[in-house]
Amino acid sequence: MAATERPSYRLVGQRIPYVEGPLKVTGRAEYTDDIRRPGMLVARLLRSPWPHARLRSIDTSVARALPGVFAVLTGEKYPTPFGVLPITHDETAIAVGKARYNGDIIAAVAAKDEVTAEAALALIHVEVDPLPEYSDPRMGLSRVEEPIHARSLNGTNIQKEVVQHFGDVDAAFAQAAESIRVRGTFAGVTHAFTEPLATIAEATPDGRLTVWSATQVPHYLHRSLSEVLGIPMHRIRVIKPEVGGGFGGKSDPLPHEIVCAALSIETGRPVKLLVDREDVFYTNHGRHPTQNDVRIAVDAHGRILAYDIEALIDGGAWSSFGTVTTYYNGVLSMGPYRVPNFRYKGRRVYTNRPPSGAMRAHGGTNIRYSVELALDMLAEKLRIDPFDLRVRNALPPNSTTINEFRITSTSFLKCLAAAREKSGWDSKFGHLPYGKGIGLGCGFYISGSNSPIHFTPKMPQSTVHLKVDMDGGIAVHSMQADIGQGSNTLLAVIVAEVLGVDLERVHVQRVDTDVSPVDLGSYSSRVTFMMGNAARAAAEQLRTPLLVAAGELLGQPVESLEVAHERIQVRGEPGTGVSFMDALHKAMEQVGALTASGSYNTTPKGGTFKGARAGTAPAYSFAAYVATVDVDVETGEYHVEKIWAAFDCGRALNRLAVEGQIEGSIHMGLGQVMGESMNYRGARLFNASLLEYKIPTPEQMPEVEILLVGDDDPEGPFGAKEAGEGPLIATLPAVGNALYDAIGVRFTELPITPDRVLRGLDLRKKEGRPWKGS
């Protein structure tokens, strides 16, 4: 088959600076805390100091009597349960009956100022009966004295159990040439976005409620506010100002957002609720503390015969996205490889710790680390190069996995080839001096979830509206949520590309549920693929009347016309054409301002077995990363020197943004592998600050060489797939495998801190296993 020429575009694929950049560099971008409303009150939350306690009584009378206090709320007033997944509504805005973790909201105050609100909190008298504390998921696997939630499985604390078996795993292991087992332990990590959580709510006398909030998913917040407050959605308006990072931590509807709205309803005044940094840590919803047990069987050539995996996941106090997490820890373990037999048992267990939820590369990160370590160990046993082993197992394009994922485009082999060549792998692996190492890690992630949450699947996942009036400016409305990843810029680029106009003509409007059509927001790496397709469809629809008008002006058939830069012209005769503005004004003669609506929805995918839809996606990203490390064997400290990041996101629509996503993902992945950890004493978090929870500083960042090798995806907009989450995953195993090459120690417990490095070295020496002569 002859290779088809890959089309090129005027804007798509270039390096386009973010459209809101000038506002951000001058401090003029407006975040929730920058907004002030007349007569605005300040809200503060009383959080439970107990990990698990029955609330016997809450006396708010003294607090209410304090001058300057406008309202004190406790849980009974709004007891309707909510949660991000419709099947696991187990949260309430304020605790009802009992507190489930140290940090649970048990009362809220609205007062004239911060000092008064704080003083009022101190006057709330709470009496409790302490309950047994479950600080470890293993404590909740069998029946417990006091289940954290009534809905858990058979009197245990198990929130979700997933059991899947495809093929015949035992038979595959019986005929295997080699097999390996890795038991990984992963500390919880959190998003650490720089903008703390913040909400403003304003209930008005017309019976409406406006909420400004730092959210990644305005639509889910909109729904949850309606459900809990009992107000129809059309009387609630959610506005998303600029959002200072999310990474999954602002994707659940969060209780403080509902509490803030409730306080505004109670007082009839605007209310601002800022969640301070310490309470951001307690709110958490970060990556789950996880233990996994991975067994992999291969034949003599290193071809994978079977995976047998178990995962035990610490959910914390609520379900959040946990049902999805439990599936993902299994089903995302396979790609980018072909796995003919697969067995998985995953359990997510409630504990009395801050809730875990979705964090960048949700569900695909911890399991990937263990799998990639296991593959390197098998390669070593079989004396096969780690790259060769992965090449032999690569999922082919246009194939179906054992659990019925549809794979369309994959450039995984290109990723492997590019990373191998550019890193100089063949001359380095196994040849670097003691203390220096090179390692490979690969990645695979969904490009959007095929199954929308909270929504009838027959409605589009994304809709984009366009309006252009006589001024020639194009207003774009969509509920997609730019949280810094550049989706506003991408919207503008796609619209300008299709219409042939300058980028400056396109004005992406702030998300406002009164005017923005529904898009499910920024999570599951869905935005580029879904919003991008919707934007393209909308722009193509807007283009049609412009072409018709130009045809009338030129006396030419529409089919003979093409869009060029700021004009419409006859194909092959660039001299015969009209300007964009002339075509626009002609087109407006009958109808006035032009409007268009484009949408995107996924088509049904996956098998018919229970849980079959989990992990299905319209496309998948692929990655192969190589890392080099330099270990100080005296102190256990190490530096990641360089990462070659070969990534398949299909076509990169904005190279600047794709690079930014990869560099930022590597930063976050390095944090998890090198040092980030939510530290607990029992159920109590004790490093709830950015001083004690250390994200990597500039000195710790390695050089990053980005290798974008993806072929166009057949269904992605202009051939694009996701680049927001997948780029994180391969970072961790690349570092882990490089450490093994450097010092001969396999680290199965994350983070790999210097003390663990030293312990690993000691153990290796005690076992009498010299490495590179040391």
Place this chain on the structure above:
Amino acid sequence: MSSPDLLRFQLNGHPVETPCEASRILLDLLREDLLLTGTKRGCDLGTCGCCTVLLDGRPTLSCLSLARLAEGHEVTTIEGLSPPQGLSPVQQAFVQHGATQCGFCTPGFVVTATALLRENPRPTHDEVVRAISGNLCRCTGYTKIIEAIEAVARGEA
């Protein structure tokens, strides 16, 4: 509570006279009293650098500074570094190089970078890295922030 004393200082090149309690934090004075919201509140603990302002030209964490420290001194915020039209060279470079993502840390980085380049117009790579090591960014991995600052130092912005 006694009536607060007046605080007098230069703010972004203009004299300011404002009531100020002795315990008032500079960040609160700027954001809440003077409505200069470009300076961001990220941690209230001096760890993230989002609240960085210049005190007599030196990068200072306004969340850890009593406002009274400014008495008789000069405070420059991100608003004071932004020309009435257009962008400063540092700001221009941050935009061009994609050094902003969510943008919440950006004012602090711009303030820190501007101070560095005023003091040391041709910093080495290591000097750039050291200068910004008190500012946290969770989006960019710092890569494009460093590129932007180095581009200004090379006179490319």
